[in-house]
Amino acid sequence: MKNTVLTLKDIVKSYADGPSRRMVLNHVDLDVAAEEFVAIVGPSGCGKSTLLNIAGMMLSADAGEIFLCGQKVSDLPQKRWTAIRREKIGFIFQNHQLLPYLKAGEQLSVLMQTDDATVRELFRELNIEHVIDQFPAKLSGGERQRVAIARAFASDGDLILADEPTASLDSERGRHAVEMIRMEAHKRGKGAVMVPHDARVLDLVDRIYKMEDGQLSEVG
Numbered sequence: 001m002k003n004t005v006l007t008l009k010d011i012v013k014s015y016a017d018g019p020s021r022r023m024v025l026n027h028v029d030l031d032v033a034a035e036e037f038v039a040i041v042g043p044s045g046c047g048k049s050t051l052l053n054i055a056g057m058m059l060s061a062d063a064g065e066i067f068l069c070g071q072k073v074s075d076l077p078q079k080r081w082t083a084i085r086r087e088k089i090g091f092i093f094q095n096h097q098l099l100p101y102l103k104a105g106e107q108l109s110v111l112m113q114t115d116d117a118t119v120r121e122l123f124r125e126l127n128i129e130h131v132i133d134q135f136p137a138k139l140s141g142g143e144r145q146r147v148a149i150a151r152a153f154a155s156d157g158d159l160i161l162a163d164e165p166t167a168s169l170d171s172e173r174g175r176h177a178v179e180m181i182r183m184e185a186h187k188r189g190k191g192a193v194m195v196p197h198d199a200r201v202l203d204l205v206d207r208i209y210k211m212e213d214g215q216l217s218e219v220g
């Protein structure tokens with residue numbers, strides 16, 4: 001049995017909806033093992049990003065427990081979340097948040113303390129070597145997205161969370177990026193959870209979960 005890198009237990013999340021509350025996650029459970037690449041699919045608004053944000057300690061749940069690499073993190077005070085997130089998780093956001101005042105390469109070397117050779121190697125693998133000394137404002141959407149992917153790979157953490165990581169890439173580059181996430185999980189022993197932008201990459205994942213009525217069920 002491989003180590004479990006992420007466990008969500010009985011997660012509940014609702015949002016205020018006028019005078020009532022709308023239940024988005026209704027007792028969700030999920031286990032992701034090292035070397036496992038998991039996809040979560042479901043219609044727009046069903047709660048996929050909410051789930052990823054809770055797993056990535058960007059958002060608190062109303063109830064339930066979160067374990068990262070066996071450590072229960074859901075009980076820790078929120079002021080410690082940033083440090084845990086930095087240590088354990090590489091997060092690829094849909095809107096690829098890069099810091100505007102750092103050059104592309106520095107998003108890794110400064111933020112993640114990645115050495116120059118590794119930065120160069122990651123940029124080469126993602127075909128963005130030419131933007132290494134550019135600021136984000138000078139990059140195309142797809143280049144920015146690949147810098148964000150490289151930054152998530154530079155994380156030493158055991159978990160990769162990717163929310164539509166290929167939304168601004170054409171299908172060929174998008175598939176290549178998802179292949180790299182798969183390799184990162186399989187070769188470097190990380191667990192990865194992705195909300196895919198494009199169903200054509202689902203053949204690359206190990207397990208698919210469908211989100212429906214606030215609950216996850218395995219497909220196939």
Ligand SMILES: Nc1ncnc2c1ncn2[C@@H]1O[C@H](COP(=O)(O)OP(=O)(O)OP(=O)(O)O)[C@@H](O)[C@H]1O
Nearest residue numbers: 015016024042043044045046047048049050051195
């Ligand atoms: N901060 C918030 N306050 C209130 N409602 C919210 C908030 N964030 C999300 N929601 C609602 O929760 C539901 C789930 O949103 P979420 O972003 O998780 O969906 P999703 O499955 O990621 O959708 P998409 O595929 O469009 O990205 C939606 O109905 C959304 O309107």
Ligand SMILES: [Mg+2]
Nearest residue numbers: 048049050163
């Ligand atoms: Mg979403």
